[in-house]
Each structure stands twice: as C-alpha cells, then as structure tokens.
Amino acid sequence: SQTIHQWPATLVQPVGSPLSLECTVEGTSNPNLYWYRQAAGRGLQLLFYSVGIGQISSEVPQNLSASRPQDRQFILSSKKLLLSDSGFYLCAWRPGWVGAGYTFGSGTRLTVV
Amino acid sequence: KNEVEQSPQNLTAQEGEFITINCSYSVGISALHWLQQHPGGGIVSLFMLSSGKKKHGRLIATINIQEKHSSLHITASHPRDSAVYICAASKTSYDKVIFGPGTSLSVIP
Numbered sequence: 001s002q003t004i005h006q007w008p009a010t011l012v013q014p015v016g017s018p019l020s021l022e023c024t025v026e027g028t029s030n031p032n033l034y035w036y037r038q039a040a041g042r043g044l045q046l047l048f049y050s051v052g053i054g055q056i057s058s059e060v061p062q063n064l065s066a067s068r069p070q071d072r073q074f075i076l077s078s079k080k081l082l083l084s085d086s087g088f089y090l091c092a093w094r095p096g097w098v099g100a101g102y103t104f105g106s107g108t109r110l111t112v113v
Numbered sequence: 114k115n116e117v118e119q120s121p122q123n124l125t126a127q128e129g130e131f132i133t134i135n136c137s138y139s140v141g142i143s144a145l146h147w148l149q150q151h152p153g154g155g156i157v158s159l160f161m162l163s164s165g166k167k168k169h170g171r172l173i174a175t176i177n178i179q180e181k182h183s184s185l186h187i188t189a190s191h192p193r194d195s196a197v198y199i200c201a202a203s204k205t206s207y208d209k210v211i212f213g214p215g216t217s218l219s220v221i222p
C-alpha cells in the first residue's frame with residue numbers, strides 16, 4: 001500500500017537559519033507531489049508542486065524553495081528563515097492520472113524564533 | 114470571494130447531537146475532499162467524492178454537483194470528534210487543491 005512520510009513533526013528554528021523539510025512516498029511511482037502551508041489562523045495554501053523529478057512549479061513567491069531529487073522524494077528548503085515562515089507545512093501526493101485522490105502527510109509545525 | 118467556503122466557522126455541540134458542516138465552491142472540480150485536523154495539527158483525509166454520498170462509520174459526506182455544495186454529517190457526535198474539519202476542492206483546470214477555511218467543532222460531554 002502507498003504511504004507518505006513527512007518529518008520532522010515539529011521544528012523550532014532561529015531567524016536566519018536554514019530549513020530542510022523532507023517528504024517521501026512509498027508504494028507508488030511517478031507521483032504528483034505538493035507542499036502546502038497553513039499560517040496561524042489561516043487556511044492551507046499551495047506553495048509548490050511537482051509532476052516529475054526535477055520539475056518544480058511555484059505558486060507563491062516567497063523565501064522558500066523546493067526540490068525533487070528522486071521520484072518519491074520532495075524537499076522544502078530555505079537558506080535563511082524569516083519569522084513569517086512560521087506555520088504548519090503539509091506534504092501531499094496523488095497519482096498522475098486524472099481524478100485520483102490526494103493523500104496528505106502528517107505535517108510539520110515550524111516555529112521561527 | 115474565496116473559491117471554497119464553509120459554514121459555520123465555529124460549532125459547539127452536545128455529545129450525541131447530529132452535526133452538519135456545509136461547503137460551497139465556485140470552481141469546476143474533479144473531486145471534493147473532507148479532511149480532519151486535530152489540535153496537534155495532523156490532517157487525516159476523511160472522504161474524497163465526486164458525486165452522491167459516502168459513509169464511513171458515523172460520518173456521512175454528500176455532494177450536489179449542480180448546486181456546487183457538499184455537506185459533512187456526524188451522527189451521535191462524541192467529544193473525540195472535536196477537531197477542525199476542512200473542505201477542499203480539486204479543480205478540473207489545475208492539478209491543485211483549494212482549501213476552505215475550516216470549521217472548528219467542539220463536542221461537549
């Protein structure tokens with residue numbers, strides 16, 4: 001069966017430090033991968049999505065970047081965190097065929113101090 | 114106007130009550146999702162539906178494509194149902210999910 005792993009679950013980082021959040025999917029190949037963010041008191045917002053290795057589309061200009069070095073690995077990064085980067089980050093995947101449902105990771109709670 | 118809206122924003126119910134959360138959307142969709150987010154933040158996918166009705170335990174989700182409306186019902190509510198329930202739409206034109214603002218449910222013993 002397919003599973004999605006996201007880590008770490010919680011993270012406290014100082015302003016200006018780098019960030020790396022990792023998401024991996026098991027049990028499938030060539031998934032579509034997504035990073036979402038939920039700022040405090042707000043709904044989830046799409047940050048990046050990828051339909052294949054090395055293919056990254058950005059939805060919102062920001063201090064973050066994403067990479068897909070392997071088929072089932074999606075990484076969210078920042079060179080220098082800002083206070084405004086605090087929030088709940090959620091990874092998700094879905095098969096590439098039309099109409100397929102999404103599966104969400106358990107999320108990472110990031111606090112920038 | 115948000116593409117996906119939910120009502121009510123907050124809901125408090127007594128244990129055992131029948132609960133309904135509503136979702137309306139203004140975009141063409143390929144599927145409608147209902148998600149549950151607990152206080153710790155983790156999100157669980159409850160339903161994905163594109164037509165009709167689905168049931169899982171005490172949870173029932175319905176969707177009316179013509180009216181662009183979906184409902185999540187909880188029968189015999191329990192305090193462990195307390196969570197934020199999020200409606201999300203997969204758009205037909207784009208391969209992305211648009212999330213609603215969420216409904217915060219609190220079930221009191």
